[in-house]
Amino acid sequence: xxxxxxxxxxxxxxxxxxxxTVGISAGIAGSLLAYVFNGRxxxxxxxxxxxxxxxxxxxxxxxxxxxxxxxPLLLLGKYINSKTRIIDITTAILIARIPFLVxxxxxxxxxxxxxxxxxxxxxxxxxxxxxxxxxxxxxxxxMVGLIVFAGVSILAVVWSITxxxxxxxxxxxxxxxxxxxxxxxxxxxxxxxSKIVILKMITHS
Amino acid sequence: xxxxxxxxxxSCAETLNVSQLSCSHCGTAVAGNYTLPVLxxxxxxxxxxxxxxxxCSGSLKELAVKMGNSYPTVRNRLDDIIAKIKAMNxxxxx
Numbered sequence: 001x002x003x004x005x006x007x008x009x010x011x012x013x014x015x016x017x018x019x020x021t022v023g024i025s026a027g028i029a030g031s032l033l034a035y036v037f038n039g040r041x042x043x044x045x046x047x048x049x050x051x052x053x054x055x056x057x058x059x060x061x062x063x064x065x066x067x068x069x070x071x072p073l074l075l076l077g078k079y080i081n082s083k084t085r086i087i088d089i090t091t092a093i094l095i096a097r098i099p100f101l102v103x104x105x106x107x108x109x110x111x112x113x114x115x116x117x118x119x120x121x122x123x124x125x126x127x128x129x130x131x132x133x134x135x136x137x138x139x140x141x142x143m144v145g146l147i148v149f150a151g152v153s154i155l156a157v158v159w160s161i162t163x164x165x166x167x168x169x170x171x172x173x174x175x176x177x178x179x180x181x182x183x184x185x186x187x188x189x190x191x192x193x194s195k196i197v198i199l200k201m202i203t204h205s
Numbered sequence: 206x207x208x209x210x211x212x213x214x215x216s217c218a219e220t221l222n223v224s225q226l227s228c229s230h231c232g233t234a235v236a237g238n239y240t241l242p243v244l245x246x247x248x249x250x251x252x253x254x255x256x257x258x259x260x261c262s263g264s265l266k267e268l269a270v271k272m273g274n275s276y277p278t279v280r281n282r283l284d285d286i287i288a289k290i291k292a293m294n295x296x297x298x299x
Contacts (some may be wrong), residue, residue, distance in 0.1 A: 011275060011277070011278070012274060012275055013275060014275060015269075015275055016276065081284070083284070170276050170277050173285075178264065
């Protein structure tokens with residue numbers, strides 16, 4: 001019963017109540033994980049690791065991402081089909097966030113943050129020396145960790161966008177190529193909007 | 206086996222018309238050229254969906270529970286059938 005269809009398109013089968021319960025529970029669990037492992041969801045498809053994160057910051061990030069995605073997708077959904085319901089777009093966004101919510105686990109003991117700092121330091125030193133090649137002081141295991149994180153992150157992005165598109169398609173009965181193009185533009189608009197709002201929030205705090 | 210009512214021509218895929226009706230009791234046959242009613246021109250799956258919708262008193266929520274699908278999935282299916290019937294009616298009126 002729990003096959004690939006459930007993983008890629010649960011919206012065809014499950015009721016809005018079930019999807020909402022899973023989406024909100026996963027959102028709370030993912031925000032707690034991000035707090036524990038110092039992650040910030042600072043954009044629709046972003047995750048960055050910091051030295052310290054306040055408990056409320058990942059919750060606020062996820063709420064801002066939800067609102068930034070909801071506004072353009074609901075407008076587009078209503079434009080495509082006036083019967084599109086806000087609850088169906090909301091559940092699509094909440095479920096599509098799930099693949100991102102487990103990524104903070106990569107920062108156990110500040111692992112990913114240390115790697116990111118090492119890479120940033122190497123890039124900075126290379127630029128100062130006028131070097132065209134980068135010299136990392138990462139060990140073999142660290143390189144493997146970095147590659148695994150990159151691979152899992154790409155998979156999470158693809159899975160999340162697939163879930164979001166399938167949820168949006170079910171909510172609005174979108175079918176044509178122009179609908180797909182407008183969906184892509186709405187995601188780009190949401191990413192820009194969320195970046196602006198979260199960056200403004202970070203600089204003001 | 207219950208034979209299926211063919212609605213499309215197996216040769217050119219155009220919609221079929223009724224050219225003969227007969228009485229199974231006395232064998233009387235009536236010949237003519239009658240178009241199929243709109244509902245009979247839907248596929249068997251679509252006819253079953255419309256019948257289920259009718260038997261649920263037009264409640265999409267109840268139909269969704271009965272079919273094991275979500276509400277928007279069932280509503281989309283109904284919208285697609287409505288669009289198909291509208292297109293058929295427009296083609297008929299031309």
